[in-house]
Amino acid sequence: MVVSDQLPKDATVTMRLEDVTALQAIAIIVKAKGFFMDKIENVYYVKTDAERAKEPTESDSYQFSYSRAKDVATLVASQLASKDPPQIDERTNTIFFRETRSNMDNVRKMLVTIDKPTKQVMIEARLVEVTANPKQSYGINWAGTLGGSANPQTISYGGYNQTVAQAGQNIPTNGLALGGQVNPNIAGSLGHLASNIAQSEFAILSVPQLSATMRLLNEDSDAEFLANPRIVTADNQQAKIEITRSQPVPQLNFNEQTATAVFGGFQDKKFGNTLLVRPSVNKDNFVTLAVKPEISNKVGDATFVFAGATVASPIIDTRSLESNVLIRSNDTLAIGGLIQDETSKGRTKVPLLGDIPVLGYLFQERLNARTKRNLLVFVTPTIIDSRYGTGLEDQVSGLHHVGGEYADPNGWRNNAKGAVRLVPTSNRQNVADYPKPGAAPIPASNGDVQFKSSAKDRDF
Structure with missing residues (x-):
């Protein structure tokens, strides 16, 4: 140990220390007096602040x-x-x-x-538009709309979802489970969960619940799947999914000198489906999602006359919301309540007679239809395990549970378009046990389970 000449020679320090080494005791004394102790290789240097500032740099x-x-x-x-x-x-x-x-x-x-390495998250989004019918829940327990300030509720993560038997009755208002076990009577309770669909709704779905919900939506003729994009983004980095089209809109600038409007060219106006997602990976396989879906549609044109010409500008109807939620990896955040009110007009007539001037109105019928459309947004974050790569086929295990079955990943590995068949959960093997593409198959022992690939006749 080397001590600087700038330190006082006659200073003494008295203190009582127990269960510390000599080096730890010296470090405590040096720090208490405002000095510094640096280690270079195996030598300790005790110096003043001024000497440390003058130390040469490398x-x-x-x-x-x-x-x-x-x-x-x-x-x-x-x-x-x-x-x-x-x-x-x-x-x-x-x-x-x-x-x-x-x-x-x-x-x-x-x-x-x-x-x-920065953790990565795969974001899968599903945008589904359905007819806003308050008697349909599509197997989703919209727990976010139940209760209120006068009747608060407790929402727990995981567990069993209670069955609602009749419309408006036996609706649980305490201890609701989000992302728990699938409702065993989910198909029979579709018309029984009375929830205020005009409000902002949310739910957290597990993999079996999402699978059952998608099946019900596929069977509903009123459901329209707008988009199903997938994207991978790094931790705490915003991902943007944009499915839009552009329409040129004329720009007019006001001239103060002439007090007239001056044509300033065209500017593209986008409308369609946009989804902004920022995932933040937490401990215990949880993800904090900042989600902002936005749906915009052209509902008409506003016309005006400029310089003797008729100019049309589109009228855009926009629906958007922002949400921040803590969700487990592989679970799905379902957001509803983005209502659009559509009014359509139609006319039916008797052939020939309906075309007679004036009298033709007696043989015509005018129809005014009003339809409410509800946009359902499903966002599924999946933390990518870098040990197995970033391909979708490496993330299959654990993502496709459906009741007591899971998806056989052979079809994903050997053929991107191969059919994914279901096998009993009891026969499930760890994803690390499956050979990578191109590797030799693992020889089967008496206790091993053999799988037939849906794309090739290959045994594992």
Whole structure:
């Protein structure tokens, strides 16, 4: 140990320490007096703050494998004792810095800690538009609409969903389960759950519940599947799914000198389906989702006369909402309540007689139909396990549970279009036990289960 000459020679310190080593005791004394103790190789140097500031610096660099150097530069600058700003090379993703030798190891340890693989999340979205019928729930327990400030409720994650037997009766208002076990009487209770569909609704569905809901929607002739996109994004990075079309809209600028409108060209106006999702991976396989779905449709045109010409500008009807929710990976967030009121007019007539002027109205019938459409948004986040790659076929295990069965992943591995057959859950094997594509099949023992691929005659 080397002690600086700037430290007082006759100073004494008296303290009582128990269960500490000599080095720990010296470190406590040095810190209590406002000095610094740096370690270089196997030698400890005790010095003053002024001496540490005058310590010569050395150049060093670090090439990142996962993080981006320009994103970390600000953090590194705040940790450098030399206060020299670091430099980055974006081409090689390398950061260059100057630091004192005593603090060099601490900076490098920090860089190694930061340079970790970022977790990724696969986002699968389903946009379904159905007729807004308050007597239909499609197997979804819209727990978010039950209760209120006057009748508060407790919502628990996981568990068993209670069965609602009659419309408006026996609706549970306490201890509702989100994402729990599938309702055994789900098909028979479709017309019995009376929920206020005009309000913002939400539910969290497990994999079996989502599968049952999708089956019911597929059987409903009024349900229209607008989109089913999938996208992969990094942790805490926003993903955007946009299915839109553009229409040029004329832009008019007001001229203050002439007090007239001046044509300023065209600007594209987008309308369609947009979904913004920002996932944040938490502990215990949970994900915090920030979701913003937006649906816009053209409902008509507004016309006006400009410079002797008739100009049309589209009228856009937009439905959007924002939601932040904590959800388990592989579970599904279902959002409803985006209501659109559509009014349509029609006319029926008797052939020939209905075309007679004036008298033809006696042989015509005018119809005014009003339909409410409810948009259902299903968002499923799946944390991607980097040990098995990022392909969808590597994430199948555990994603396709349907009651007591699960999807055989052979069809996914060997043929992207292969049929996925169901086998009993008791025969399930770990995904790590399946050979990767191109690898030799695992020889079957007496206790192993053999699977036939739906795409090829290959035994596992």
